[in-house]
Amino acid sequence: MESAVNRFKQSRKVLAEYTYEPAALVRGYTGKTLFVDLSTGLIKSKEVTRTMKDIFIGGRGFGLWYLWQAVNPQTKWNDPENEIIISSGPVGGITQYPGAGKSLVVTLSPLTNSVIDSNVGGHFGPYLKFSGWDALEIYGKSDKDVFIIIDGDSGKVTIEEAVLDTTACHLISEILTEAFAHSESDKKNISVVSAGSGADHTLIGILNFSFYDPHRKVVRLKQAGRGGTGTVFRDKKLRALVVRFSGLKAKSNNPADFERIVAAGKRINREIRELDDVQNRMRQVGTASLLTVMNDYDLLPVHNFQYGSHVDGPKISTEVFRSRFTQNVFDGCWHGCTLSCCKAVDGFELKTGPFKGEKVVVDGPEYENAAGLGSNCGIFDPDCIIEANFYCDTYGIDTISTGTLVAFIMECYERGIINKEITGGLELNFGNKEAFMELIHQMGRGEGFGKIAGLGVRRMKKIFSEQYGADSNFLQDIGMEAKGLEYSQYLSKESLAQQGGYGLANKGPQHDEAWLIFMDMVNKQLPTFEDKAEALHYFPMFRTWFGLQGLCKLPWNDIEPEDNKQTDEPAKVPAHVQNYVDIYNGVTGQNIDKDELILQSERVYNFQRVFNLRMGFGTRKDDAVPYRSLGPVTVEEYESRAERYDSQLKELGLNVEEMSTGEKLKALRKHREEMYEKLVDVVYQRRGWTKNGIPRLETLRRLGIDFPEVVAVVEKHL
Amino acid sequence: MVEINGHLVKWEEGMTVKRLLEIMNYTFPMIIVRVNGEAVNKEEWDTYPVPRGAKVQALHQIAGG
Numbered sequence: 183m184e185s186a187v188n189r190f191k192q193s194r195k196v197l198a199e200y201t202y203e204p205a206a207l208v209r210g211y212t213g214k215t216l217f218v219d220l221s222t223g224l225i226k227s228k229e230v231t232r233t234m235k236d237i238f239i240g241g242r243g244f245g246l247w248y249l250w251q252a253v254n255p256q257t258k259w260n261d262p263e264n265e266i267i268i269s270s271g272p273v274g275g276i277t278q279y280p281g282a283g284k285s286l287v288v289t290l291s292p293l294t295n296s297v298i299d300s301n302v303g304g305h306f307g308p309y310l311k312f313s314g315w316d317a318l319e320i321y322g323k324s325d326k327d328v329f330i331i332i333d334g335d336s337g338k339v340t341i342e343e344a345v346l347d348t349t350a351c352h353l354i355s356e357i358l359t360e361a362f363a364h365s366e367s368d369k370k371n372i373s374v375v376s377a378g379s380g381a382d383h384t385l386i387g388i389l390n391f392s393f394y395d396p397h398r399k400v401v402r403l404k405q406a407g408r409g410g411t412g413t414v415f416r417d418k419k420l421r422a423l424v425v426r427f428s429g430l431k432a433k434s435n436n437p438a439d440f441e442r443i444v445a446a447g448k449r450i451n452r453e454i455r456e457l458d459d460v461q462n463r464m465r466q467v468g469t470a471s472l473l474t475v476m477n478d479y480d481l482l483p484v485h486n487f488q489y490g491s492h493v494d495g496p497k498i499s500t501e502v503f504r505s506r507f508t509q510n511v512f513d514g515c516w517h518g519c520t521l522s523c524c525k526a527v528d529g530f531e532l533k534t535g536p537f538k539g540e541k542v543v544v545d546g547p548e549y550e551n552a553a554g555l556g557s558n559c560g561i562f563d564p565d566c567i568i569e570a571n572f573y574c575d576t577y578g579i580d581t582i583s584t585g586t587l588v589a590f591i592m593e594c595y596e597r598g599i600i601n602k603e604i605t606g607g608l609e610l611n612f613g614n615k616e617a618f619m620e621l622i623h624q625m626g627r628g629e630g631f632g633k634i635a636g637l638g639v640r641r642m643k644k645i646f647s648e649q650y651g652a653d654s655n656f657l658q659d660i661g662m663e664a665k666g667l668e669y670s671q672y673l674s675k676e677s678l679a680q681q682g683g684y685g686l687a688n689k690g691p692q693h694d695e696a697w698l699i700f701m702d703m704v705n706k707q708l709p710t711f712e713d714k715a716e717a718l719h720y721f722p723m724f725r726t727w728f729g730l731q732g733l734c735k736l737p738w739n740d741i742e743p744e745d746n747k748q749t750d751e752p753a754k755v756p757a758h759v760q761n762y763v764d765i766y767n768g769v770t771g772q773n774i775d776k777d778e779l780i781l782q783s784e785r786v787y788n789f790q791r792v793f794n795l796r797m798g799f800g801t802r803k804d805d806a807v808p809y810r811s812l813g814p815v816t817v818e819e820y821e822s823r824a825e826r827y828d829s830q831l832k833e834l835g836l837n838v839e840e841m842s843t844g845e846k847l848k849a850l851r852k853h854r855e856e857m858y859e860k861l862v863d864v865v866y867q868r869r870g871w872t873k874n875g876i877p878r879l880e881t882l883r884r885l886g887i888d889f890p891e892v893v894a895v896v897e898k899h900l
Numbered sequence: 901m902v903e904i905n906g907h908l909v910k911w912e913e914g915m916t917v918k919r920l921l922e923i924m925n926y927t928f929p930m931i932i933v934r935v936n937g938e939a940v941n942k943e944e945w946d947t948y949p950v951p952r953g954a955k956v957q958a959l960h961q962i963a964g965g
């Protein structure tokens with residue numbers, strides 16, 4: 183390690199330099215953003231305009247606004263015009279309320295060819311802001327591997343080249359933290375953003391955002407996982423970003439009403455202290471708390487989303503992972519996050535790959551990783567899941583897309599759609615751990631069948647049907663992607679609202695917009711189409727708001743006040759919504775209420791929909807979903823839940839006793855597809871969109887986003 | 901029969917809230933239970949009777965993911 187750090191330090195060569203006086207923060211904003219053009223080496227400061235603050239707020243909103251200016255409808259993800267924008271948000275960086283250290287990454291995705299946004303922890307976003315920048319906008323492409331270094335202490339930004347001995351993200355982050363920290367205690371002031379070798383070789387590359395864990399004395403990684411942000415980063419020949427900022431204080435955001443923020447923080451911190459152990463146990467198990475629940479409720483994706491539970495589910499239960507996670511340590515990914523859910527497995531000895539035999543700290547697994555890399559691929563071995571989790575992160579590939587695309591490959595392999603010749607000898611049956619790990623290593627190395635896998639499900643469907651004669655309709659049914667993005671790890675078959683939550687999401691089927699399975703399927707709280715549409719309006723808007731502010735969603739509803747159950751709408755957690763109103767007003771000095779909060783999101787959400795439209799997507803046909811997300815594709819799937827499906831057909835007046843399973847499948851499909859289309863109609867109407875999913879002009883006017891260039895895009899479709 | 905979250909379940913002699921939740925495999929730790937509109941605290945699940953024909957709501961307080 184020491185020699186790698188020295189080699190890096192000694193080989194540093196500055197290619198471009200910019201010095202600045204870090205802007206003082208006023209009520210959560212610096213009022214400046216940093217622009218870096220990697221093609222020309224230009225580095226400059228830009229002013230944050232009133233419109234940006236009023237309409238786009240920050241974070242994802244700033245990213246979308248800058249990207250809109252940079253690209254045109256013909257721009258592709260690997261054109262120099264495509265930008266990567268990283269921004270926190272006005273509330274980002276406070277330490278008195280949990281979950282306030284997020285960064286939002288926005289770019290054109292290689293998977294969807296449209297806009298992607300990803301919400302990530304680690305210290306980069308807040309440190310960037312406290313270094314004087316509300317956002318970092320990276321434009322252009324370098325012709326050689328480079329680093330961007332932002333020194334918020336001295337007010338200097340450089341583009342540099344240097345020798346780095348590794349492409350593994352855990353080592354890149356460690357080397358750069360060592361190289362830029364003046365001492366052990368200074369390491370906490372450094373944050374690194376890196377992409378690994380997997381980002382060079384796949385379209386599912388991620389960005390790893392670091393923070394230093396002073397307890398373990400290691401650099402930890404959080405992932406901007408969805409949509410190939412790391413692939414764009416490497417295409418720009420970026421090796422890493424580094425920020426250093428050493429002056430973090432309780433009032434670094436210079437808030438308008440500090441006491442109001444403190445009061446909200448005290449309320450929720452008490453709830454976490456007193457109730458987390460009897461609620462979701464986030465401090466003990468993180469989001470892995472969902473594993474047992476999902477298996478018990480038939481919602482855990484098993485064998486490429488065919489089934490919702492498995493007899494071996496208990497082998498990867500919440501308790502199993504709890505016993506692996508180190509307990510009673512602070513695992514917050516930002517200062518002051520008392521929910522502290524970023525659990526880690528310490529001293530894990532790797533059994534495969536380039537680091538075989540080494541003992542490492544593994545961040546996670548979180549629920550998505552364990553379900554995607556586990557049950558969905560038929561893997562019920564926690565060690566294998568932890569190992570796969572480590573390698574996905576350090577190669578820099580998305581665990582969620584990896585889980586879903588490997589599950590797809592495994593089903594194709596088991597059904598004889600692809601074979602050993604095609605996979606280069608890998609026997610990719612469900613549950614084959616050796617083949618599974620080897621495929622991940624191949625994706626990391628850019629070799630063999632890993633090169634095909636790394637293209638994602640949408641492109642594999644095309645390759646398998648065009649080159650290997652597979653039935654393209656069947657692949658369309660079982661290939662779990664929409665808009666080009668792989669599904670995240672929840673089984674939506676029995677929840678119409680969740681089908682919409684996935685299918686209607688702006689960026690593709692990621693559950694961060696709406697997670698309605700329990701409300702809809704288990705609690706039966708959304709009995710009518712109108713109820714579902716209202717939920718598919720409110721929750722995506724509410725959840726969008728976190729990404730405008732630099733906030734984490736988890737402290738909203740993974741801890742709940744004791745009296746939440748007595749409120750009118752417990753699913754909204756009204757007391758926490760009020761906390762968010764308080765901390766936003768406390769930071770910015772504004773006076774919004776809970777309705778204005780939703781309006782802030784609605785503006786950005788609709789702008790993103792129009793952005794999709796501008797890039798050639800964003801209409802009804804783009805909200806189509808694979809049939810497996812709506813219902814059973816195969817006879818085996820039908821029969822695994824025959825009672826449920828039969829009774830649904832009986833309710834439709836069909837005589838199931840006289841029908842073959844094939845006939846029943848067909849009848850159920852017709853019904854479910856009609857239900858989905860009907861849901862889409864009602865949701866579009868609730869959102870103020872046309873039947874083709876286009877935001878109406880009056881909607882744009884109501885939201886104040888009727889800028890001429892936005893109206894021009896929409897008018898073509900009306 | 902009793903109805904829970906829209907599902908019909910066979911009523912059993914001496915059925916308690918706890919037993920009904922077990923039949924449904926409702927293992928989630930944060931559930932609000934109402935039997936015929938009456939809220940039942942978790943501490944009472946063990947003993948609280950579910951009468952024949954009851955309408956039970958088991959509201960899972962989860963909006964996670």
Ligand code: SF4
Pocket residue numbers: 280281282283303513514515516519520521522523524734735736737
């Ligand atoms: S709740 Fe977890 S993911 Fe969210 S900010 Fe806190 S530690 Fe990070």
